[in-house]
Amino acid sequence: MTVHEHQHWKSLTIRRPDDVPVATPLAWQIDKHTEHNDRLMNIALPADFKYEVERGDAGDALAVIALRESMRRDIEAGRGVRVREAIGLGATWNEVAAALDVSPDAARTLLREWADGQHNLYLRDVEHGQNRPLGLNPDQHAAMLALTELGDDEAARQ
Structure with a gap:
């Protein structure tokens, strides 16, 4: 994957598993998931938290759900290949x-x-x-x- 493809990926809004382009590396999906998930975790911090934090919203929650489903599908699709490799x-x-x-x-x-x-x-x-x-x-x-x-x-x- 190229730098341009990665920049394009970073700019995408994910709300459905099909928003994730085919062959997007799992590592990229995990990174995007982590960014959204971190913002969601910040919701639990007190309002007067010592540091400025970005808090999650519904878009972050939807992105986390969609990314998890996309990753689940990718992992599931790869099971047969990995079994073939292990046996081989x-x-x-x-x-x-x-x-x-x-x-x-x-x-x-x-x-x-x-x-x-x-x-x-x-x-x-x-x-x-x-x-x-x-x-x-x-x-x-x-x-x-x-x-x-x-x-x-x-x-x-x-």
Whole structure:
């Protein structure tokens, strides 16, 4: 991301999760969230507080809600990628499941659903004539699904 993009981001008013541009780094979202949240926290300070502080308003509260939802969505969308990376780097399904605080079968389901979504993205791009389709081609999709067949304590061969 460029300095110009960051300056543009800083100037945006956020009131809905969709006000956050696609691919906005989480760190930028957290920074903006912190600014709004700090102003909201200042509301609790006494009126005669020793220092001059900026107090929050409804816009700050809405921005915090919208930014939290945007970040939640971004984090949720990244779960499948991170599971794929962990398994591909030698983690076992038991280890991934522990990291997610779910059962190994639930972790496998997460990867399977992510892989299916990525494969559907690829198929849509191909159908629309994209030269460089995004997502997983049939061979990559099959390789992802094969990972879900590993035993709970079996690591992928690297």
